[in-house]
Amino acid sequence: MEDHESDMLPSAVTFLDDKLCYSGQRCQKIPEALVKLYGPKVQCLDLSYNEIVTLRGLDGFPVLKELVLDNNQLSDTISFPYLPTLQTLSLNKNKILDIQSLLLKIRQNLPNLSYLSLLGNKACPNELSGEENDEEDYQRYRYYVLYHLPNLKFLDSTKVREVERSEARRRGKFMNVIRPRGDGMDEIRLNSDSTGGFTPLPKSMRGPEDHKSAYGKCLYKYSGKNSEGNRFICNSDL
Template identity: 60%
Template structure:
């Protein structure tokens, strides 16, 4: 069959769908590397009722509109797209595998709320390469301790997971997550709503500076709880403190 294209709706940045790029066999649908900003409507109309596995990696997806029609979906791969905290996860009763590697997801708490509410059968989750997953793929400043705390918190929120990212969940991890996982929550200062049409804003009303100007000579300090703390984990300043400075 020669290459042929079907027109999609005008507001879709992926103006055409390449028939030759669609691979459907044994309930598995693959449409990879086609730069689509949303799930093409022909895929929804033709394949949604019978798909169990779908791979839409290496596109430009910024919305999952239409995903709710894949009611029998069990595995979903969305690696290397443009999905953000505004992504809307519909309720998919049978979905047990979700891969979101290398997207633009920042707010872990928001994502876990959506998964907990809408994906009751989920057993495998992968978030590598997102800011929400604190390892060196997303931030060179993160270390193994940061990543392990993240794992404990995710497993506390999603205790039925069997695999998280590329690693199987161990019995010891599961026990530790149930014991103190709730203490590992990472605060993310965002105003993102859980909708596809909401803007991803990251404004914070907190500031270390006083709320009003002070006159010269006014050195009065302010006392209170601080929202952020600095652990000094990466500081080398202590190397330059001498004994006679103490």
């Protein structure tokens, strides 16, 4: 389905204060009309439940703080513009495989990111991306992500603990889990140390009707029509 034209936007767009929701519209890219009409005013952007394959046009939201891209078709070709104000990025249930490449792009272009969620992508080895994943795989992944993004406060559905952050600094560099690429080879783990303190993740992804936050307690409820969750002002002590 082709992207909606500007004359179709008013009935599909929810814009309140600085929050813009354009979800469940089957668009493959960010409509130019959204950028032109709302870009400079938007701080919270929800584009969940579409078919987005490119973030072209995202640089038209220069003061963006929160970006929800859950349930789209974004892959390892994802490219971010430089967004120094972005604090929250939700990429649940996309098609991202290469965690190393993604983290490099985030470090370069999203320097103030504090909240990141990748549940449901192959790059995030928990039960949502494959039954073969176990708790140790997921904890290694957390150490690896936190080593590269040490300023994160929340990763996926769980708050980052100080002991976890310390462990990530110590050995997170070696914690990437490499999966076979169809050649029948066994999984290669760059570090086989067991870990503790794992907090189980949700056993199923929420649907568009469920607005419960993946990041903890919120001070307001963001209720875009198909948002993956309430977004995203957390308590100051997080």
